[in-house]
Amino acid sequence: ASYSCAYESQNREKLESSFEDNFGFKPPESVKKIKLKNRGYFDFQVHYMSFTYNSNVLKKIIAHDQPLKIAESNNTKFGIIIEDLEKDASPPSWLDLPNKNVDRIYYKNDFLDHTFSEYYLWNNKETKMTYLYVHFFD
Numbered sequence: 001a002s003y004s005c006a007y008e009s010q011n012r013e014k015l016e017s018s019f020e021d022n023f024g025f026k027p028p029e030s031v032k033k034i035k036l037k038n039r040g041y042f043d044f045q046v047h048y049m050s051f052t053y054n055s056n057v058l059k060k061i062i063a064h065d066q067p068l069k070i071a072e073s074n075n076t077k078f079g080i081i082i083e084d085l086e087k088d089a090s091p092p093s094w095l096d097l098p099n100k101n102v103d104r105i106y107y108k109n110d111f112l113d114h115t116f117s118e119y120y121l122w123n124n125k126e127t128k129m130t131y132l133y134v135h136f137f138d
Contacts, residue, residue, distance in 0.1 A: 009036055022049065022132065024064045030054045033129070037092040044137035046088065048095050053128045061121065068106040068121070073098075081105050081120055085133060095133070101126040 009015055015034040019027045027034060034051045051057075062068060071077035078098070085097050098105055106121040117136035124131070 018049070019051065022047075022134075023061045025060060027051065028054065028057065031057060035092070035094050037095075039090070045135070047132070047134040048092055049132040050094055050096075050129050053123050053130045058123060058130060062106060065106075065108070065119070065121070068108050068119075071105045071107060073100075073103050077107075078105060081107060084118070085120065088133075088135075095131060096124055096127060096129070098122045099124070 009018070012034070015036055016026055018036050019031075019034055030052065031054055032052045035049065037048045039046045039048075071081055082098055085091075091097075101124045102122045103125070104122070106119075108119045110117055111119060115138050118134070120131075120133045122131050123129070
């Protein structure tokens with residue numbers, strides 16, 4: 001038997017507490033939508049989140065999650081990150097990969113106390129949603 005768990009919540013309180021676990025503060029009222037999915041197999045975890053874009057919220061997250069590097073959309077690294085994200089076996093249907101409506105991706109690697117970890121954060125100007133993707137394994 002393979003042990004896997006996927007978790008997706010509709011409960012605003014749970015979503016707010018996950019948001020706070022991730023970013024160190026509760027989302028303000030202006031963050032109307034929060035979506036979350038966690039997936040794990042044995043020693044690896046993938047964490048997806050999307051929420052209503054708010055410039056102040058994004059600034060706070062970026063400050064909280066330093067050090068972050070930036071891949072601009074005209075940069076080679078931007079394409080490499082998209083390829084990396086495309087390899088994900090089963091992202092939630094609501095996860096919009098970075099595309100022409102995304103100017104930059106904030107990212108970091110090997111920031112957790114695990115063998116491997118990666119973090120991507122981006123904002124889609126058209127849908128006005130911000131997305132977070134975190135993946136790690138031991």
